[in-house]
Amino acid sequence: MREPKIKNMDEFASVSxxxxxxxxxxxxxxxxVRKSTRTRIERALSEFDYRPNIYAMNQNRRLTKxxxxxxxxxxxxxxxxxxxxxxxxxxxxxFRPVLLGSHGNPAQEIGxxxxxxxxxxxxxxxAPLGRASDKQAIxxxxxxxxxxxxxxxxxxxxxxxxxxxxxxxxxxxxxxxxRTGEPPVFFEMxxxxxxxxxxxxxxxxxxxxxxxxxxxxxxxxxxxxDFEEIGFREGTRVLSDxxxxxxxxxxxxxxxxxxxxxxxxxxxxxxxxxDGCALRVAGHDDHPFARYTCPTLTxxxxxxxxxAKKSAETLxxxxxxxxxxxxxxxxxxxxxxxxxxxA
Amino acid sequence: MREPKIKNMDEFASVSxxxxxxxxxxxxxxxxVRKSTRTRIERALSEFDYRPNIYAMNQNRRLTKxxxxxxxxxxxxxxxxxxxxxxxxxxxxxFRPVLLGSHGNPAQEIGxxxxxxxxxxxxxxxAPLGRASDKQAIxxxxxxxxxxxxxxxxxxxxxxxxxxxxxxxxxxxxxxxxRTGEPPVFFEMxxxxxxxxxxxxxxxxxxxxxxxxxxxxxxxxxxxxDFEEIGFREGTRVLSDxxxxxxxxxxxxxxxxxxxxxxxxxxxxxxxxxDGCALRVAGHDDHPFARYTCPTLTxxxxxxxxxAKKSAETLxxxxxxxxxxxxxxxxxxxxxxxxxxxA
DNA sequence: CCTTTAAATTTACGCGCGTAAATTATAATT
DNA sequence: AATTATAATTTACGCGCGTAAATTTAAAGG
Numbered sequence: 041m042r043e044p045k046i047k048n049m050d051e052f053a054s055v056s057x058x059x060x061x062x063x064x065x066x067x068x069x070x071x072x073v074r075k076s077t078r079t080r081i082e083r084a085l086s087e088f089d090y091r092p093n094i095y096a097m098n099q100n101r102r103l104t105k106x107x108x109x110x111x112x113x114x115x116x117x118x119x120x121x122x123x124x125x126x127x128x129x130x131x132x133x134x135f136r137p138v139l140l141g142s143h144g145n146p147a148q149e150i151g152x153x154x155x156x157x158x159x160x161x162x163x164x165x166x167a168p169l170g171r172a173s174d175k176q177a178i179x180x181x182x183x184x185x186x187x188x189x190x191x192x193x194x195x196x197x198x199x200x201x202x203x204x205x206x207x208x209x210x211x212x213x214x215x216x217x218x219r220t221g222e223p224p225v226f227f228e229m230x231x232x233x234x235x236x237x238x239x240x241x242x243x244x245x246x247x248x249x250x251x252x253x254x255x256x257x258x259x260x261x262x263x264x265x266d267f268e269e270i271g272f273r274e275g276t277r278v279l280s281d282x283x284x285x286x287x288x289x290x291x292x293x294x295x296x297x298x299x300x301x302x303x304x305x306x307x308x309x310x311x312x313x314x315d316g317c318a319l320r321v322a323g324h325d326d327h328p329f330a331r332y333t334c335p336t337l338t339x340x341x342x343x344x345x346x347x348a349k350k351s352a353e354t355l356x357x358x359x360x361x362x363x364x365x366x367x368x369x370x371x372x373x374x375x376x377x378x379x380x381x382x383a
Numbered sequence: 384m385r386e387p388k389i390k391n392m393d394e395f396a397s398v399s400x401x402x403x404x405x406x407x408x409x410x411x412x413x414x415x416v417r418k419s420t421r422t423r424i425e426r427a428l429s430e431f432d433y434r435p436n437i438y439a440m441n442q443n444r445r446l447t448k449x450x451x452x453x454x455x456x457x458x459x460x461x462x463x464x465x466x467x468x469x470x471x472x473x474x475x476x477x478f479r480p481v482l483l484g485s486h487g488n489p490a491q492e493i494g495x496x497x498x499x500x501x502x503x504x505x506x507x508x509x510a511p512l513g514r515a516s517d518k519q520a521i522x523x524x525x526x527x528x529x530x531x532x533x534x535x536x537x538x539x540x541x542x543x544x545x546x547x548x549x550x551x552x553x554x555x556x557x558x559x560x561x562r563t564g565e566p567p568v569f570f571e572m573x574x575x576x577x578x579x580x581x582x583x584x585x586x587x588x589x590x591x592x593x594x595x596x597x598x599x600x601x602x603x604x605x606x607x608x609d610f611e612e613i614g615f616r617e618g619t620r621v622l623s624d625x626x627x628x629x630x631x632x633x634x635x636x637x638x639x640x641x642x643x644x645x646x647x648x649x650x651x652x653x654x655x656x657x658d659g660c661a662l663r664v665a666g667h668d669d670h671p672f673a674r675y676t677c678p679t680l681t682x683x684x685x686x687x688x689x690x691a692k693k694s695a696e697t698l699x700x701x702x703x704x705x706x707x708x709x710x711x712x713x714x715x716x717x718x719x720x721x722x723x724x725x726a
Numbered sequence: 727c728c729t730t731t732a733a734a735t736t737t738a739c740g741c742g743c744g745t746a747a748a749t750t751a752t753a754a755t756t
Numbered sequence: 757a758a759t760t761a762t763a764a765t766t767t768a769c770g771c772g773c774g775t776a777a778a779t780t781t782a783a784a785g786g
Binding site for chain 3: 390391392393403404407408410411417419435436438439440441442443444445
């Protein structure tokens with residue numbers, strides 16, 4: 041078995057006793073040939089070592105089986121995890137995922153799109169950087185390639201958007217924090233990189249007002265994607281100042297909260313909701329590291345399995361129907377309250 | 384500018400006034416054409432929107448410009464960071480990086496190799512899973528494609544190996560811990576996934592013996608790549624048992640240490656080297672999160688910039704010289720002691 | 727069994743580019 | 757300016773596959 045090396049589809053057609061066009065059809069879609077033919081091909085495939093030349097295939101097919109996946113920051117375990125989920129769904133659907141990270145850099149994000157253009161992808165799943173993104177360039181890309189956005193909403197770019205319900209999730213944790221202690225202040229970056237952050241801020245303000253409390257925003261300086269560093273640095277400053285209007289701090293995301301908790305620890309402040317605790321801290325996202333902070337981080341989870349699945353499915357559907365979306369579909373998944381030690 | 388859409392190299396040859404074979408030569412290697420010709424091509428390139436069809440190029444070239452990069456676990460920020468460094472060096476050298484993660488799964492690792500085979504890469508940079516890797520399959524791949532291993536040494540697979548000097552690094556931190564307090568016990572997994580872990584264990588034992596102390600290994604159960612979870616679970620067990628032979632624990636890697644620190648925190652044990660501290664904990668790797676643990680983690684850094692650079696350069700050199708390595712080159716980079724709060 | 731319908735085959739062409747050989751043009755050297 | 761080395765051009769073929777049209781074969785239905 042696997043004796044003679046088959047070098048092209050012609051040879052494989054000979055040894056399998058099937059005509060080349062039928063073989064070609066099979067590789068394009070195994071279900072498009074008769075069952076008896078399919079089994080004959082697959083038997084030959086297990087007997088001889090042949091796989092079609094991917095370059096020759098893609099050169100002539102009007103659409104490749106490539107699916108681009110772009111995330112803003114691969115070194116963030118959250119995005120690594122969601123990218124992996126998406127990869128699996130894409131493979132399941134018979135496509136080839138191509139994973140690219142933008143490293144928090146708008147130029148790299150556009151570079152990734154250019155890169156994807158050259159491989160003529162059937163579609164793209166993209167989590168944009170957000171505020172820093174070159175929207176015009178992305179829009180131009182979306183015109184040419186069916187694109188589904190996830191995680192970060194960008195105007196009305198792409199055929200669809202799948203993301204997290206920041207309003208529901210933020211309202212829920214605000215409500216929880218108010219119910220179980222002092223009303224929280226909101227700790228965030230002054231100029232957040234991400235539209236999710238904007239929505240979380242707004243929902244915090246709305247929820248606090250609705251509950252009869254004055255919202256307090258702590259908007260700190262900082263650029264880029266080194267959120268833990270910013271949370272630590274500015275957390276240290278804020279906690280040393282003793283200017284906090286509450287003993288409860290809701291951070292705009294878990295990575296800021298991780299830095300903030302580290303700052304609190306170094307200042308000797310005990311964080312939690314029991315007696316003897318000076319501070320409560322909560323986050324947002326349920327970051328993979330949130331269960332190992334000291335104390336463990338109370339947060340709201342994103343249903344990233346659902347987000348990954350839905351966005352992949354939406355794109356696959358778009359590709360298979362060969363139609364562009366008549367109207368832009370937006371899907372949001374609710375978060376769940378994850379109660380841990382910090383609040 | 385960018386008016387007429389150029390659809391192939393023939394058209395671009397016409398509008399630029401250069402013959403197609405010369406254009407082809409230019410795209411293969413810009414330096415292979417005369418300078419005056421190069422500038423003419425580049426001027427035309429900025430005037431017309433054309434880029435060669437990557438599939439047609441790769442179909443006919445005996446070697447593509449693709450470089451595969453395989454890491455064992457993309458959701459680990461350490462590997463994400465080193466992969467990114469490598470990507471940049473690869474791009475700089477004029478190649479196209481293709482990043483794949485094995486998700487801690489040997490089957491996926493082999494799948495990644497199969498995947499890479501179909502794109503006929505010029506070379507591959509691979510950090511194998513280690514013990515779980517299917518060495519035979521990897522060896523077969525290395526026979527066909529120039530491959531440089533990094534991070535994890537695997538017998539004598541690949542053309543070269545570039546990694547961390549575990550012996551130097553472990554000896555250094557052992558020495559430091561002994562000098563500044565009680566001799567450490569070594570906390571590790573019973574069946575480590577990674578050859579680095581084996582070397583660290585051995586060096587710990589050797590160093591302790593050389594310094595006149597009895598080595599103590601704490602070898603805990605646990606499978607897979609969820610090191611923080613294992614460190615937390617087994618750390619909790621070990622600390623509750625009160626069976627530790629020393630107040631100083633050297634963890635085999637930072638991710639175990641992160642879990643261990645979380646366990647110590649939850650048990651109310653103060654970690655650090657000052658008075659009133661019950662425990663010292665140190666790690667190994669200088670993981671991106673090590674600066675945000677509570678307390679911050681004392682560890683030994685890997686020089687992963689040097690590792691990334693050297694492994695990429697080695698591969699590029701191999702590819703350009705079109706020779707397989709006459710002998711296997713192994714390069715190790717020393718670690719640096721990173722003194723923080725935990726030890 | 728014959729008819730209808732679906733699927734496989736044959737034939738033939740095209741995709742966009744690499745590349746080799748022979749020729750011609752250009753640049754460098756004396 | 758003549759010579760030589762180097763680079764560009766022309767011509768022509770091939771890569772491995774997609775795909776369309778016409779034809780033949782096989783399956784399904786009565």
